[in-house]
Amino acid sequence: MAEPLIQARGLVKRFGDFTAVDGIDLEVAPGEAFGFLGPNGAGKSSTMRMISCVSMPSAGELRILGRDPRVEGPAIRARLGVCPQLDNLDPDLNVRENLTTYARYFGLSRAQARAKAEELLEFAQLTEKASSLVEPLSGGMKRRLTIARAMVNDPDLVLLDEPTTGLDPQARHLLWERLFRLKQRGVTLVLTTHYMDEAEQLCDRLVVMDRGRIVAEGSPRQLIEAYSSPEVVELRFGLDELAGLVPLLQGVGERVDPLPDRLLLYAKDGDAAVNEVHRRGLTPSSVLVRRSSLEDVFLHLTGRTLVD
Amino acid sequence: MASATYAVFERYMVLYKRLWRASLFSSFALPLLFLASIGLGVGQYVGELGGVSYAQWIVPGVLASTAFQMALGESTYPVLGSFKWDRSAHAMYATRVSIWDMLRGWLLYLVVRVQIAVAVFLLVVWPFGGLASPWALVTPLVAAVLTVAVAAPVTAFAASIEHDSYFALLFRFVMIPATLFSGVFFPVEQLGWLRVLAYVSPLWHAVVLCRWATLGEVTPWPAWAHVAVLGAFVVGGLWWARVAFARRLRD
Numbered sequence: 001m002a003e004p005l006i007q008a009r010g011l012v013k014r015f016g017d018f019t020a021v022d023g024i025d026l027e028v029a030p031g032e033a034f035g036f037l038g039p040n041g042a043g044k045s046s047t048m049r050m051i052s053c054v055s056m057p058s059a060g061e062l063r064i065l066g067r068d069p070r071v072e073g074p075a076i077r078a079r080l081g082v083c084p085q086l087d088n089l090d091p092d093l094n095v096r097e098n099l100t101t102y103a104r105y106f107g108l109s110r111a112q113a114r115a116k117a118e119e120l121l122e123f124a125q126l127t128e129k130a131s132s133l134v135e136p137l138s139g140g141m142k143r144r145l146t147i148a149r150a151m152v153n154d155p156d157l158v159l160l161d162e163p164t165t166g167l168d169p170q171a172r173h174l175l176w177e178r179l180f181r182l183k184q185r186g187v188t189l190v191l192t193t194h195y196m197d198e199a200e201q202l203c204d205r206l207v208v209m210d211r212g213r214i215v216a217e218g219s220p221r222q223l224i225e226a227y228s229s230p231e232v233v234e235l236r237f238g239l240d241e242l243a244g245l246v247p248l249l250q251g252v253g254e255r256v257d258p259l260p261d262r263l264l265l266y267a268k269d270g271d272a273a274v275n276e277v278h279r280r281g282l283t284p285s286s287v288l289v290r291r292s293s294l295e296d297v298f299l300h301l302t303g304r305t306l307v308d
Numbered sequence: 309m310a311s312a313t314y315a316v317f318e319r320y321m322v323l324y325k326r327l328w329r330a331s332l333f334s335s336f337a338l339p340l341l342f343l344a345s346i347g348l349g350v351g352q353y354v355g356e357l358g359g360v361s362y363a364q365w366i367v368p369g370v371l372a373s374t375a376f377q378m379a380l381g382e383s384t385y386p387v388l389g390s391f392k393w394d395r396s397a398h399a400m401y402a403t404r405v406s407i408w409d410m411l412r413g414w415l416l417y418l419v420v421r422v423q424i425a426v427a428v429f430l431l432v433v434w435p436f437g438g439l440a441s442p443w444a445l446v447t448p449l450v451a452a453v454l455t456v457a458v459a460a461p462v463t464a465f466a467a468s469i470e471h472d473s474y475f476a477l478l479f480r481f482v483m484i485p486a487t488l489f490s491g492v493f494f495p496v497e498q499l500g501w502l503r504v505l506a507y508v509s510p511l512w513h514a515v516v517l518c519r520w521a522t523l524g525e526v527t528p529w530p531a532w533a534h535v536a537v538l539g540a541f542v543v544g545g546l547w548w549a550r551v552a553f554a555r556r557l558r559d
Contacts, residue, residue, distance in 0.1 A: 015559070054401055055559055074312075078404035088395035092323050101322060104315040105403040153403075 002030050003066055005157050005188055006051055010060035013046045020046040022212035023060065028190060030156075033183050035199045035206035036192040037294070039302050042209040044192040045085060048161050051190065052082045065156060078106060081150030085161040087142050089134045089149070096121065096130040099149055106153040116152050123178065124148035140171025144178065151182075158182065160191040164198060176201050196294035210302045220294050227300050228292040229254050231270035235263045235277065235284040245282070252276045266292070312405045316413025317420075319400075324421070334381075335425040339374040340432060343367065346493060357495075358525055360440065367438040368447065368518035369492035371429055375422045375451040376490075376511045379458040380483050382418055384475045387466035391556050401557045411549055414463065415456050422455045423448055439522050446521040454514035457538045460545025467552035491515045510541045 006028040013021040021043040028034045036044040049055035050062060053069040053076045062069055064076045090098050096117050103113035121127045124144040129137065137145070143163065150158055163179070164172040179202055183189055193199055199206050200220045208216040208223070216223055224230075233253070237245065242258045249256050253267030267273035270289035277284065347363030347370075354362040390397040400410055426448050433439065465478065489496065489505045490512035496503040506512035513534040519525045527534060 052402060054398075054557060074404045074406045077402060080402070082402040084395075084398065084402070086395060088399040090319075090323075090396055090399070091394050092326060097322060101315075101319045102399070102403070104318055105312065105400060105405050107312070107315070107404070 004029050005065055006034075006190070007063040008060065009062075011047070011050065011057055011062055012059035013043070013050060013055065014058040019212055021050070024207075024209075024212075024214050026207060026214070026217075028157075028188065030188055031186050033189040033191075033202050033204045035203035036190075036209055037194065037196070037199050037206055037298060038192075038209035039194060041211075042302070043212040044209055045161055047209070048159055048190070048192055052080060052159050053077050078153065079156045081153065081155035081158040083143075083146050083150045083158070083160045083163055085165070087146050089142060089145060091134050094131050094133050095126055095137070095145060098134060098145060099152060102149045103152040108152070113152075120148040120151055123151070123181075125174070138171070140167050140174065143167060143171070143175060147175070147178065155187070157188045157190065160189065162192055162194070164193070164195065172198075196298055200294050208298060208301050215301050216297070223294060223297045224292050227297040229266035229268055230292055231267055231273075232290055232292050232296055233265040233267060233270050233273050233277075234286075234288040234290070235265065235282075236261065236286040237263075237282075238285045248280060248282060249277065252280075264296075266296070312403075312409040313412040313416070316400065316405060316409055317416045318413075320414065320417035321420075324417070331421075335374075335378060335421070336428050339370050339425070339429055342370050343433065350493075358523065360523055363436075364438055364440065365519075365523070366493060367433050368522045369490075369515045371426060371447055372451065372454060372511060372514040372518045373487050373490070373492045374425055374429060375454050376458055376514070377483065377487065378422050378425060379418055379455040380462050380478075382421065383459045383462035384466050384478065385472060387414075387463050388469065388472055388475075391467060392470075397553070398557065407550055407553045407557065410553065411460075411463070411546065415459055418459045419452045419455050422451055426451045441522055441524050443521040443524070447518045450514050450517045450521065453535070453538050453542065454510060457510045457514075457541035457545065460542060460549050462545075464545060464549035464552045467549065467556050486511050491519075507537075510538055513537045 004027040006026065008024060008026045010023045010025065011021060012019065012023055024047065036047060038044050046055065050057050050069070051064060053064060053073045056070060065079055067076050069076055090101065093101060099117035099120055100113040103116050104110075108116060121130050124147065126141060126145060126148070129141065134142065134145070147160070147163065160179070164175050167175065176198070179189065183202070189202070191202065203220065205219050206217070206223070207214045216227060218226065242260075242263055245263060246256050246258055249263070249265065253265040253273045255266040257264040257266070265273050265277075274287055274289060343363065343366065347366050351362035356362065357365040397410065401407070430439065430444065430447070462478070465474075485505065486509045489499065489502065490509045491506060492511070492515055496506040496512060499506070516527045517531065517534050520527045520531065
């Protein structure tokens, strides 16, 4: 196997008394699309900032592209593409200038920078907006520009911190499609997200983080198999108190999860579970059988309590 | 391959090309208005100072204070904004650009800005006999050193604060007193013991050096001592700025 692009052992990040990242191990291989999943405050962004060599680890080992970020920060960053959580485009420059200026930071000649900008404008579907200032662009366009900007140096590793947060569905799908193209070209992607559909769409492998630790690791399918059942039945009863029904459903499926408005039944065979519910004399007002998703895994692992 | 420092400098020049009109008045018109109103207006009552007309006497002072005000003013909101508002400093630092590259590119840009203003100023006052000595050609160099001596610590200050209201304090308690008590409009010997205020002001050291260059006036301290004070501001300011940038960008 080729040398991993990211290698972490016992990686820790502390801010004063607060431990944001609490001893994580991970490896990302070339060509992989790797995801960090977790609720707010789980330590995803702190980990990403360490990988992008702007934040120094408090303890543990970290090697990026085979080098030590503590001593070779600029050399590593020269090979990275970073799309941060908060857009940091130059508002006083136009779209094209944002790309050419950034390309110059990486040492491209003026001619190379111009050529690269045209290519990336095409990629981000922003050619028509090339002379527009950044401010009037929509959120989706700004994100596409930020991602395009992260590609100016043909990076070995692209880091995307919550790439689609705050975008409407059309903009998200367009962005996913663009990221998928990068993946097809063999670009290594590392992204954080709290959208399960995003992780399922884009990631070959992911880790779930909670309170600074990695609580699960695998492909989306593996995680669903390991932490959830193949199917989930959602039952609504039109009652206020659903927890009282839980004892009546003992033994139906693998697990019952009462939510304020519905009961979730985790089962191998959803239809069989529904039949069993009816056989026990229960009459739900609505029944939905669906495949288990990463969201079920996520909520199971990180709990339902609001973090912030 | 273009150096990272130059790429940073270039970015500011691209921005300047877009925004230069906004700075036209403060860079070029304001110093000349000062010269006209105080130099000619007040000069009527003062007559001569140090063997030259009052207007001629304040030319080097106004020149240095223009550099001082530009260096200080430009290092406030734009620097804080690059960390806090448009986050362009973070964007730069995510590349191969190092903190030194950022500082050098930024200060080089400010030096160029100030040099343009100084050049325009010299061209305007020259036909009016504002420059008695050919040594006046040294004044852009003094202005360049002063720019870095002022911009480096102010950049560091701007990178250290969380809120822009601190700038009001900087303008009130540093910029205005420094402009008033640094020998721009009158010799600091008039101030009695208060002249120590001038000694700690980089502007005063630049003013006396410029006055020496344009009028041949003897400097109060040996010239090397004035240069050394400015040098100390440069070194101290750069060191502080490096620390402040690192604190801001790395965590």
